[in-house]
Amino acid sequence: MEYVIRFAQVHETFRRPEIESLAALAGIDLEILYYDQFSPYCVIRVPTEADARTLIARSILAKDIFELWGQGTNYEEVHADVRRRTQHRWDEFKNVSFRFTIDSFCGKRKIEAKRAIIQSFSYVGFDGPIRMKNPDEDFWVLEDFVSDVEVATRTPGNTHAYSEALEPRKIYLGRWIANSSRNIVSKYDLKKRRYISTTSMDAELSLVTANMAHAAPGRLFYDPFVGTGSFCVAAAHFGALTCGSDIDPRSFKGREKNDKEPMGLFTNFQQYGIESKFMDAFSSDLTNTPLLNRQFLDGIVCDPPYGVREGLRVLGTRDGSGREEVIIDGVPAHYRPGYIPPKKPYGFEAMQNDILAFASRTLVTDGRLCMWMPTSIDEDVELLIPMHPHLEVVSVSVQPFNQWSRRLITYRRLPEGQVSDISKARQKGDSEGISADDLNAFRRKVCHQYTLSYAP
Amino acid sequence: MKLITANFLTCAVKGCKASPASFPLHFRDAELELQELDFQPDFIRNIVPRIDWHALQIMANELGFPKILDKKPEGDELKDEQILKELHRLLLETHINEGKLTCGNCGHEYLIKEGIANFLLPSHLV
Ligand SMILES: C[S@@+](CC[C@H](N)C(=O)[O-])C[C@H]1O[C@@H](n2cnc3c(N)ncnc32)[C@H](O)[C@@H]1O
Ligand SMILES: [Zn+2]
Numbered sequence: 001m002e003y004v005i006r007f008a009q010v011h012e013t014f015r016r017p018e019i020e021s022l023a024a025l026a027g028i029d030l031e032i033l034y035y036d037q038f039s040p041y042c043v044i045r046v047p048t049e050a051d052a053r054t055l056i057a058r059s060i061l062a063k064d065i066f067e068l069w070g071q072g073t074n075y076e077e078v079h080a081d082v083r084r085r086t087q088h089r090w091d092e093f094k095n096v097s098f099r100f101t102i103d104s105f106c107g108k109r110k111i112e113a114k115r116a117i118i119q120s121f122s123y124v125g126f127d128g129p130i131r132m133k134n135p136d137e138d139f140w141v142l143e144d145f146v147s148d149v150e151v152a153t154r155t156p157g158n159t160h161a162y163s164e165a166l167e168p169r170k171i172y173l174g175r176w177i178a179n180s181s182r183n184i185v186s187k188y189d190l191k192k193r194r195y196i197s198t199t200s201m202d203a204e205l206s207l208v209t210a211n212m213a214h215a216a217p218g219r220l221f222y223d224p225f226v227g228t229g230s231f232c233v234a235a236a237h238f239g240a241l242t243c244g245s246d247i248d249p250r251s252f253k254g255r256e257k258n259d260k261e262p263m264g265l266f267t268n269f270q271q272y273g274i275e276s277k278f279m280d281a282f283s284s285d286l287t288n289t290p291l292l293n294r295q296f297l298d299g300i301v302c303d304p305p306y307g308v309r310e311g312l313r314v315l316g317t318r319d320g321s322g323r324e325e326v327i328i329d330g331v332p333a334h335y336r337p338g339y340i341p342p343k344k345p346y347g348f349e350a351m352q353n354d355i356l357a358f359a360s361r362t363l364v365t366d367g368r369l370c371m372w373m374p375t376s377i378d379e380d381v382e383l384l385i386p387m388h389p390h391l392e393v394v395s396v397s398v399q400p401f402n403q404w405s406r407r408l409i410t411y412r413r414l415p416e417g418q419v420s421d422i423s424k425a426r427q428k429g430d431s432e433g434i435s436a437d438d439l440n441a442f443r444r445k446v447c448h449q450y451t452l453s454y455a456p
Numbered sequence: 457m458k459l460i461t462a463n464f465l466t467c468a469v470k471g472c473k474a475s476p477a478s479f480p481l482h483f484r485d486a487e488l489e490l491q492e493l494d495f496q497p498d499f500i501r502n503i504v505p506r507i508d509w510h511a512l513q514i515m516a517n518e519l520g521f522p523k524i525l526d527k528k529p530e531g532d533e534l535k536d537e538q539i540l541k542e543l544h545r546l547l548l549e550t551h552i553n554e555g556k557l558t559c560g561n562c563g564h565e566y567l568i569k570e571g572i573a574n575f576l577l578p579s580h581l582v
Binding site: 217247249260279283285289316326332 | 577
């Protein structure tokens with residue numbers, strides 16, 4: 001059966017991977033028949049209506065899904081397609097209450113024009129009452145006009161769409177089936193969250209990340225750079241038990257936390273009523289992790305530091321000093337209250353290698369790693385996608401900003417004995433990470449830009 | 457810190473990982489608390505196969521729990537609600553609020569304070 005997904009026109013490169021991830025999670029055989037980054041409407045084929053509901057239920061970037069009753073580039077085609085696809089079913093709908101609505105993406109229609117369009121479908125012969133609230137059946141005419149953004153992107157310099165008077169390039173008639181989870185984005189809005197910091201990931205993309213990583217009931221998820229726990233909260237929303245750690249315990253405890261107060265990260269779980277999905281938080285450095293080399297994690301979700309907003313550091317001293325244990329008044333210094341272990345700068349690529357190696361050791365087969373990393377639109381410093389023989393790259397999505405962009409890479413842990421093609425992976429063996437600046441192409445680039453933009 | 461987490465933790469010192477003596481870590485001066493949670497049988501069923509049962513027995517013993525099952529439950533035993541409930545209590549509801557985890561290989565002590573374990577190493581151990 002064919003269905004139309006109506007997406008939100010945002011985070012375009014995340015939309016398809018999210019839907020494909022959800023299909024893989026539910027084991028649904030999904031075929032994408034039409035997808036365009038400039039259009040909110042996407043046509044798919046899945047075996048049953050139940051599959052269509054399951055597929056959309058958790059989606060954040062889709063709004064809803066419709067059974068496809070007809071499509072075309074003009075109304076004549078649409079009507080012909082509607083007859084062909086659905087004429088044999090019109091009787092089923094003879095007496096139900098119903099409603100027709102028009103959604104014109106990037107187009108405007110006068111009320112009379114809308115009425116005429118709806119009228120043009122009267123041949124289906126529904127005799128039931130028209131009900132604007134809670135009808136039994138909800139029909140949508142979806143019109144896809146060419147947007148200004150599309151025109152500007154496809155033909156640079158030309159900023160005007162064809163003209164508002166022009167007809168849509170594609171029209172669909174759909175029978176509404178189900179809504180997505182998009183409405184929960186506002187529930188998890190950072191503005192309303194108890195414990196956040198400047199590096200918290202926004203609710204929408206955290207939830208998308210959790211979908212890509214296949215967070216689900218019964219599963220165990222881990223964020224090695226947990227901070228305020230944005231990803232843990234999102235994975236917990238979808239039912240996973242979550243665990244996190246950070247080299248800076250203040251990041252998850254809260255800087256002003258008093259004794260006996262719950263840690264900041266946990267107050268978020270309390271706020272959303274998902275306390276039972278919180279497993280643990282502890283202090284640790286991913287590069288010197290205490291976690292076992294055992295395949296026990298279903299998912300790893302993280303936004304590792306890259307040295308712009310906060311230092312990328314690992315345990316140790318920059319000059320290799322401090323190799324001797326220090327004893328003060330007979331007590332080793334590192335057991336005294338308030339002891340802060342020394343940290344040194346580390347390479348961004350070295351850290352990514354550590355993350356991939358960690359994931360390949362700890363993820364169960366088919367477990368997923370979702371990792372955010374910066375990329376630059378500027379070609380000469382674009383960072384390669386880090387790869388590992390035990391991890392298959394499932395998808396790469398990009399979130400552009402003005403001065404830079406970042407991407408979300410999703411990996412799947414391959415079964416033992418299978419290896420992925422890593423020939424395109426970067427060759428650099430930089431695991432020593434002596435000087436962050438030497439190793440950190442991205443940081444160099446961004447610092448450079450900042451210097452420029454702060455110059456008088 | 458929950459008991460389940462300890463089952464996945466060893467000494468953070470790189471040289472210790474290869475030594476069998478580094479796992480499990482050993483609880484010292486542990487203060488326990490039982491914190492009730494919604495019963496999550498699907499999680500227990502999923503995670504038990506990944507638990508190191510021998511390590512769990514050692515830790516439960518060190519914490520003064522009555523003897524746990526001799527053998528890791530599997531198959532139909534993981535459908536037994538009573539077994540799942542006991543494991544839920546042991547793994548997820550048992551909190552170590554204060555105390556230490558020590559490495560049997562190098563002797564390093566990891567402090568647990570207000571339920572948060574600290575695995576950050578001083579520079580001479582990195
Ligand atoms: C971009 S922030 C992640 C923010 C987090 N996603 C949140 O929701 O708040 C990166 C975090 O990594 C931590 N970090 C830096 N170096 C680390 C290391 N070597 N091991 C573990 N955590 C580290 C920082 O303390 C910081 O909290
Ligand atoms: Zn040790």
